[in-house]
Amino acid sequence: MKITAIYCGGCNPEIDREALVKQIVKRLGKPVYPFSPGTDPDLSLFINGCPRQCVNPRTAEGWSGKAIVVAGLSIDAWEVSQEELVDTLLRKINEIEEKFIPIN
Amino acid sequence: MALKTAEKYLESLRKLDLKVWMFGEKVQNIVDHPVIRPSINSVAKTYELAQNDAHSSLMTVASSLSGERINRFTHLHQSAGDLVNKVKMQRLMGQKTATCFQRCVGMDAINALDSVTYEMDLKLGTKYHANFRSFLRYIQDNDLVVDGAMTDPKGDRSLRPSQQPDPDMYLRIVSQNSDGIVVRGAKAHQTGAINSHEICIMPTVAMTEADKDYAVSFAIPSDSSGITYIYGRQSCDTRKLEGSSIDVGNALYGGQEALVVFDDVFVPRDRVFMCREFQFSGALVERFAGYHRQSYGGCKVGVGDVLIGAAAQMAEYNGAAGASHVKDKIIEMIHLNETLYSCGIACSCQGHRTPSGTYLIDMLLANVCKQNVTRYPYEIARLAEDIAGGLMVTMPSEKDFRHPEIGPYIEKYLKGVAGVPTEHRMRMLRLVENITLGCAAVGYRTESMHGAGSPQAQRIMIARQANLEHKKKLARIISGIDREE
Ligand SMILES: Cc1cc2nc3c(=O)[nH]c(=O)nc-3n(C[C@H](O)[C@H](O)[C@H](O)COP(=O)(O)OP(=O)(O)OC[C@H]3O[C@@H](n4cnc5c(N)ncnc54)[C@H](O)[C@@H]3O)c2cc1C
Secondary structure (H helix, E strand, C coil), rough: EEEEEECCCCCCCCCCCHHHHHHHHHHHCCCCEEECCCCCCCCCEEEEECCCCCCCCCCCCCCCCCCEEEEEEEEEECCCCCCCHHHHHHHHHHHHHHHHCCCC | CCCCHHHHHHHHHHHCEEEECCCCCCCCCCCCCCCCHHHHHHHHHHHHHHCCCCCCCHHHHEEECCCEEEEHHHHHCCHHHHHHHHHHHHHHHHHHHCCCCCCCHHHHHHHHHHHHHHHHHHHHHHCEEEEEEEEHHHHHHHCEEEEEECCCCCCCCCHHHHCCCCHHCCCCCEECCCCCCEEEEEEECCCCCCCCHHCCCCCCCCCCCHHHHHEEEEEEECCCCCCCEEECCCCCCCHHCCCCCCCCCCCCEEEEEEEEEEEEEEEHEEEEEEECHHHHHCCCHHHHHHHHHHHHHHHHHHHHHHHHHHHHHHHHCCCCCCCCHHHHHHHHHHHHHHHHHHHHHHHHHCCCCCCCCEEEEEEEEEHHHHHHHHHHHHHHHHHHHHHHHHHHHHHHCCCHCCCCCHHHHHHHHHCCCCCCHHHHHHHHHHHHHCCCCCCCHHHHHHHHHHCCCCHHHHHHHHHHHHHHHHHHHHCCCCCCCCCCC
């Protein structure tokens, strides 16, 4: 399952967005690619520094597959604590991966 | 059509069987009572403007529940744009009434309850969201006024609800059966309670397990058996009994607060939105307070517009409008007022979606908004008093002004610039008095201080919401202590 991260601009973050993705990469043991047109991901992680959700599936262009929106201390609009953030995101990714059926 | 006319609203109030007390007497007819009527007119204005082509695009919105056009005061915000429009509507209403128009607490209560009941049901397996949504559908379909009732009397502030010597100092569940719950206690300072069709109760503070009987939320008709309303006094309120249109300052509109007592009131199960789920009481308090702190970035600004206008008009009537310090003071008033508005708009623009689909304001900015509201209206009022002159508190009454013998003295000696009738000068001075010291000062000053929580409540939220570690890291990088990763 190919995963990409789409970042907001990071103007006033309440979480360290890059550190979060680094921890996810480490715990998953596989890469999370930066988003660029044509990446064609199976899962897009929208990584926002605050709850505003400046990047999200409704406004972003060119993303594909499943989506998870991290927005400050929330995942898919549900509040999480700083301590739970990585584990909750990882659990969500794993849930999607378990159901993932590769096309080829 | 879900929208009521102002006349239908008045008619609906006449049908309520409310137990209201004022000045030691039971009030038989609230709608025509001279002390109460101006506050009813303010709420009626929310109906009137919704039917007015020049304002309906702001005052009404398509319901997210029914698709019908509804009054925005009963709406669940579905976007950041909706949050912005809420603040704009409140500024408009403040401009049109120059007082508290009372319908905001209910709007803020329903928006907070929507997301909290949704999240509570999913986390705890309870079934409150459906109860809440069917209540709200009824409110929207019938265009009703809801009193958002949060503040308990609280007794000894250093003690938790369950530690109070008198257990009724916070509203609580006293018994429960399969049909519903029975509650006892009171809610203080209730804005517009007597002008409301429904009363929507929420807890005042985050509860612990020991306080779980106090973790209760529900809505019931305002004339339910066991509810008593004791009308709150406002500064200069009895001037409304004198039949004068000048001395009251604002003869048409006013605000209203009441102490509402719940003496073993039965609440049917389908109207209960929280029953001992203390874990979610904090979220409900925080979200309601957040929305209400946003509200003040609209309503107080609208009243401020009227006060700034009155001060500028007084400067002209006094012949002082050309003085540079007066011009500068008016600029300062505008600057302060628009700063409040900027905060209201900013916390709305930065709002976000909650799991129920309802949008929530940016909490940090909403708290900054309200913190400014605890200060700027006081400064605006001070500057208005400076410009108006001392006559706003020493002027004779309208009865003296109308008197054939002494009236001519007042006409002669209280005149300002030529061409402006003395009566106009008196009316404008009384309006400034009304907003800064009279009935409307309840809303413009003390409510700015304590409404939606006293200043310290915002400072606690600001401390919690601001990411100080991030700021320290920025400084370490710029000063060369840390390297940018
Ligand atoms: C005009 C007006 C309209 C209102 N309308 C409504 C309404 O419609 N609905 C509603 O639910 N409420 C309403 N309120 C109530 C408002 O939310 C409260 O006034 C506010 O929460 C403060 O509570 P209080 O008045 O009991 O003051 P207190 O809580 O007694 O506060 C007084 C001071 O004591 C401090 N203090 C209090 N407790 C503590 C503590 N434990 N530790 C340290 N310091 C403490 C406060 O910070 C403050 O400085 C309204 C208030 C006003 C003035």
